Amino acid sequence: MSQFHLECGRCASRSEPGPRANLCPRCDSPQLVRYQVPHSAGNVVREAWRDRPRGMWRFSEILPIRAHELPVSLGEGDTPLIELTRLGAELGLDLWVKDEGRNPTGSFKDRGIGAAVTRAALDGVESFVIPSAGNAAAALAAYAARAGIPASVFIPCDTPPGVVRRCREFGADVTEVDGLITDCGRLAAEHAASTGAFDLSTLREPYRVEGKKTMMLEIVETLDWKPPDAIVYPTGGGTGLIGSWKALEELRNLGLIEGGTRMYAVQSSGCAPIVRAWREGLDEAPTWGDAQTQAWGLRVPAARGDFLIIRALRATTGSAIAVSDDAMREGARLLGSREGINAAIEGGATLAAARLLRDTGQLSEGERVVLFNTGNMLTY
């Protein structure tokens, strides 16, 4: 149970976390949650995390939940960190995969949506809306059902048909949109304005990042509080990458770790705004014109958190890298057939990227590297 306030990720102005917390009231940028946990509490907190029942809410001292509040939970988090012995030996790496397909609806989206729905439900929100390329919609549908709150989702009409069925099975109202995630975002914002529904778009509200950061908390705990040398993260909206960076900073502030982890953002060569911005040395990423990729989670032509993603890559001396859809599919196939990992192609993208990063010397012999398999192949 924590005490927290909000701080703008861009202009750093501080605000109180009232109901329906949203973008920075001053500059319209994403806000980040800041906690008041003293450095001296580090060891006590670590032991509490170890002893509590499993699931992401055991990290409650640095999650947006106050004393006597109960989360809206489906048992998300505490997914396995699995060693990839064969593929690691081939690449000359100490290679692991964080298997996020094991969450309630099959993807890492459950963590962020679970945190956001929890905070919103506690704050009295009465209906939700989200634009999504797929998995976030299913996650919202499930968590809204768990909270007993109605949800509407706006999905591009060419996402896999299973997504729509899943959302409806969870009782959500689904609108299929002839367009991209950005078009869905516009329609969701209109729906929110006209109905009063709370908009859970990526980084519009500050709590999805908090749920996502628990991936990194678990990784570091499993690795005995030694941060890995590098992570490879499939980057659409980038919430998990920003969250991972934030998690490491918070663990350092608690004195629980030293050093850091290089962060590598992977995108599809058919939709790579962050990679292009990174190569051109920009601080923000202009919208990608013609997004073309079968990796729905990576088909994000403009990320609201672009400047935070780029800041995280720079601060950790990582980089951004693009791989083709074919390379992603081959990566997923190798994760499956060589190691038995149930990987969606976004997960496959991380293996393809690790190979490239190794070839170009950005990953060195024997380094400990964690891939993020952000969803299981069944979500496709």
Add this chain to the structure above:
Amino acid sequence: MSQFHLECGRCASRSEPGPRANLCPRCDSPQLVRYQVPHSAGNVVREAWRDRPRGMWRFSEILPIRAHELPVSLGEGDTPLIELTRLGAELGLDLWVKDEGRNPTGSFKDRGIGAAVTRAALDGVESFVIPSAGNAAAALAAYAARAGIPASVFIPCDTPPGVVRRCREFGADVTEVDGLITDCGRLAAEHAASTGAFDLSTLREPYRVEGKKTMMLEIVETLDWKPPDAIVYPTGGGTGLIGSWKALEELRNLGLIEGGTRMYAVQSSGCAPIVRAWREGLDEAPTWGDAQTQAWGLRVPAARGDFLIIRALRATTGSAIAVSDDAMREGARLLGSREGINAAIEGGATLAAARLLRDTGQLSEGERVVLFNTGNMLTY
């Protein structure tokens, strides 16, 4: 790490667990694993289970693995036990669901197959074969890949197409069969005879039950070592029901629990051999003639462990009950839309059955009841 031998489930003759352990050499019936753990070790064992890393292999004292042996693992087990507050209140029950869709390939099959592949790999098996209605094939494909051992699967050609794709993604050799699971079983046996592949058919080898029983170990541990009043289990081959019964017996032998749990087997009204045998007071279940159900996991016209299933129902004063496919689908929809549970229709069958059991007075007001959601809806 355990010491164990095999005991025939029918004639009780004892044999040593050599490589390729199979049916009873004397009477051709399923064998069960028996462990030598003294009653006095109960408390020590319970604390060891609590303190080990998560996953089903932490129960190693009563699993088929010896000192210094390592399991073939994808982080299976330790799935959440989730309280169903709304649906429980409606039914007048203290209602929970064991969410088995959270296993590596999306179903409870991962536990049994993980245990069987582990033992076989340790014993030097060089290739696998399995007949399956779907999820067991995907599980074998994944665990065989993890073990680095080739696998062949025989699947009815009308199972969901995703199953075949999944198996191939994990590198398995897939044969689609124009027939039922029993036809696949015959072809798998022929394949085993001609190639030397080890046949992992349900209850042909003794270790799948051991993996499945960990579901019940986890349930009882989560409920603070108080067995629930009843479980409702979707029953095809029945391995998990037999395993649950065995788990409770082993916990009683260790002095860790008192009392027991009534077991209710749910089948589809279109394929209900156990229900029919139960109603007729038989000790075994004659083959069901014309199996018709969209619940692939329940389309098992003849279960090798029929006599063990019926024995478990009788010993625990439970029963067997059939529900229609429509009722199952409605059950899954309610689990999804009222509680956010990602349930396949076999999971939905347990909610439909709980309602019937409550209506007929077999479940009483306020009883603690655990439903088994054996897979997630994405497996369909």
